Amino acid sequence: MRLTTAQSKAQALIEALPWLTRFHGAVVVVKYGGNAMTDESLKHRFAEDVVFLHHAGLRPVVVHGGGPQISSALDRLGIESTFTAGLRVTTPEAMQVVRMVLTGQVNPEIVGLINHHGPFAVGMSGEDAHLFTAVRKHAIVDGEPVDIGQVGEIIKVEPGAVRALLDDGRIPVVSSVARGDDGQIYNVNADTAAAALAVALKAQKLIVLTDVEGLYANWPDDTDVIDQLTADELAAMMPTLSSGMVPKMEACLTAVQGGVPQAHVLDGRVPHSLLLEIFTNEGIGTMVIPS
């Protein structure tokens, strides 16, 4: 009985062998999202997965959001906040809260969870070392540009500081706040920031964790998850998408069109979803590949 149990564990380990070989040394950018980040136990499972990837010879980079945490801080402070096309309308007052929550609260929390396992994670803001430079972005609603305040579109990524951390055997943990050449700071959607960094680092994978199983074919019907689609197929589907899925799938498209071989949307509510995606033959969630 003991032998049978042990043998099934060996089977699970050996199934990972081709994937360990394939991704040895590969940079994998993981976007950890607000809604997949609210459960205490899942937070620990996420940190374990990231440390596991590190020990397995991959080079994980975490880019995080914190939308729900920003919303509750704004609520507490009585600052109104709305979303247009999946992006937060960001007044200068709200921008200070966004920066405080992302770089001052969520970032050190993730760093702490990972560093429970050793001195691996180093926190950075997208403002540090010119990592992300952004310009003001407008949302497009019914084909028309709409002003959404201090929301940024990344126009340049200088990944030198992130590379240096990777070369030093660290796990960079990056918040999605960007600087502008105009002296402003900008609120960048974290999916968008993760895609820009994945392209700049020539990552082998972008993995976006969220709070649904993947991309549903006929949302709000949630029976049919698309397991794989090409960049062209996704581009054709983009106009039909709504809310948070817009920046998320746009990020996958940008990554794949920018040379990242695979972009994935996974269910962050499933414990160890990162390991299931990378090291099992089945994979999970939705995968976007080049056309």
Ligand SMILES: Nc1ncnc2c1ncn2[C@@H]1O[C@H](COP(=O)(O)OP(=O)(O)O)[C@@H](O)[C@H]1O
């Ligand atoms: N086609 C679709 N497939 C899956 N989810 C969709 C789709 N269209 C819209 N959504 C919505 O997008 C949400 C994910 O975006 P968001 O809440 O911003 O995620 P996160 O906080 O993880 O970044 C889902 O919970 C779902 O409500």
Ligand SMILES: CC(=O)N[C@@H](CCC(=O)OP(=O)(O)O)C(=O)O
């Ligand atoms: C412009 C914009 O919408 N920025 C996001 C940044 C955080 C984020 O993207 O967090 P999640 O990944 O948890 O959604 C916001 O203010 O909520």
